[in-house]
Amino acid sequence: MPLPDQSSAGLPRVAVEEGLPLGADPVAPSVRVIGDWLSDDPGRALVLALIGAGIYGLLVLLRWGLRKLAARPAAEGAWRGLLGKAVCATRSFFLAVVAAQIVAASADLPAPLVRVIGFLFTVGTVIQVAIWAETLVSGLLDLRSQRAEDDSAVNLLRTLLRVAVWLLAFLTLLANLGVNITGLIAGLGIGGIAIGLAAQGVLGDLFAAFSILLDKPFRRGDTILYEPGAIGTVEEIGMKSTRIRALSGELIVVSNAKLLGATLANYADYRRRRVVITFGLIYETDVDQLAGVPAIVRGVVEAVPLASFDRCHLIRFGASSLDFELVFTVDHPGLVEMMSAREQVILGIIRAFRTGGLHFAYPVQVGMIAGPDGLIVDPAVAAAAGAGHPRPPRSAVTGNR
Structure with missing residues (x-):
């Protein structure tokens, strides 16, 4: 009959697998098994340790080569630079547990030692993946933002992303160690929903600020048209609002959500x-x-x-x-x-x-005189009649000229 993973008293799995009585300490037998293996076959243990050290040395050499490759001028660029930062963030502890896991997977080691190596490999891998994710997220944020070190919204976004990465790493680690995290995740979800409903306006402006900083429809110092007839220069992009200096001199404060939903004209992107x-x-x-x-x-x-x-x-x-x-x-x-x-x-x-000899035109208005019958009198004809000349018939043309 197969043994269960844990006894009714919550005894760890290793105690059951080793056939220990209830309440016994599983650490001492595991240490005894590992010590017996080392004393019985020290030569093989030494060979495996040397193999692991060699694998570790190769991994360190590979990390060094990738660092040098990323530092070359020809490797300059957004993604290559980010990958170079990720390589530089690779920890020696992770390389050591990877080498130990390779040795444990290919050699016949005692079960307690395999469990210890597996535990360390799980912890090291989760921590290293979290470090890589934090490095890549921070690098992408730096690439997509301008003067990020001076902007409170960018710093807050960086902090929130770091918290999210490490919280996810912590939950993943607990799940891999056999801890039931369903209740914890449910509690976090309910708390997040409550906070979101209580601060909809603030969170809307906050995420709008993140969208502005990442999408960059405008930057600090740009002159923009944010409303019909309203033009100003962006002075600060905050967590809730953006401050714009109008052409007339006053400071205009506009919420980020409203600004993100408006149709903007950015005059700073002129080339000609x-x-x-x-x-x-x-x-x-x-x-x-x-x-x-x-x-x-x-x-x-x-x-x-x-x-x-x-x-x-x-x-x-x-x-x-x-x-x-x-x-x-x-x-x-x-x-x-x-x-x-x-x-x-x-x-x-x-x-x-x-x-x-060209002349610019300007508005001209000509006044015409009409007779009793409503017909227009030509000024030249009227002048000739006043000088004593016979008066020719009036024109039948009507209207203004």
Whole structure:
């Protein structure tokens, strides 16, 4: 009849397997068995110890080589850098228990010694995996955030991730050691739900802050449009709110959840700026002169540093002008540089048009006089009639001109 894992009195498994009486201490017999094995065959034990030391030395040499490979300039990069950090975080204790486990799996060792090595291997593996996970998570967070050491939200996220990693490692270790963790997990779940319901707004803003820091729609120092007509510079991304310095000087505090759900325009990501200028010439301008306007404007734009000509066309008949549209780009992200180039282009166009005899249009309104019958009187005809000349018939044209 097979023996159960534990007696009704909670006796450890090793005591039952060794056939010990109830209440007996399982440690002393295990130590006695291991000591007998060492005394009976010391040569074999020494050989196995040397093999384990050799395996440990090879693992240490492999870790050293991977460290050197990760430290080379050619290995620079996001993922290679993270893997290099993970290799550097590999502990010697883990390498030692791995070597011992390899020896125990391939050699005929006493059962108590195999159990001890298995226990140490389980503990060492769980701890080492937790260290690797913490290293990789922290490295990814550093890559996805800016000036993480100065930002409280990033530091809090790093702390929460570390707590989660080590809590998961602790639960895994207890499960591997035979402890029933179902009740513990249920308690943690109920507590988490209660906390989440009690602090929905705070947690919403907190996770929104994490999303902003990881996704990076904007960073500290960026100028953004966060509401229609509301433009400001981001000064701080906090755990619950983001502080924005408006163009008029006041400090605007916006909740992270609201900011994350809004449609943002980030002006800091400019690489070049597009400028559109509309101007009009008088209707009396000669057609050949109108046809030569794009070439004149192109020469003006190309003479301005950082400005690149795109197009210039006669686009419509305006109320008092023939309207042209000029489009050019400024190869600089700065607002001041764009405005300076725009100013130079406008001044250049004014000079070029004055030299070429072209005249800018301005709004003109002409008043017409109508006779008793409602017909418009031509001013030239009225002037001729006042000078004593015969008055020609009035025009039948009505309306304004």
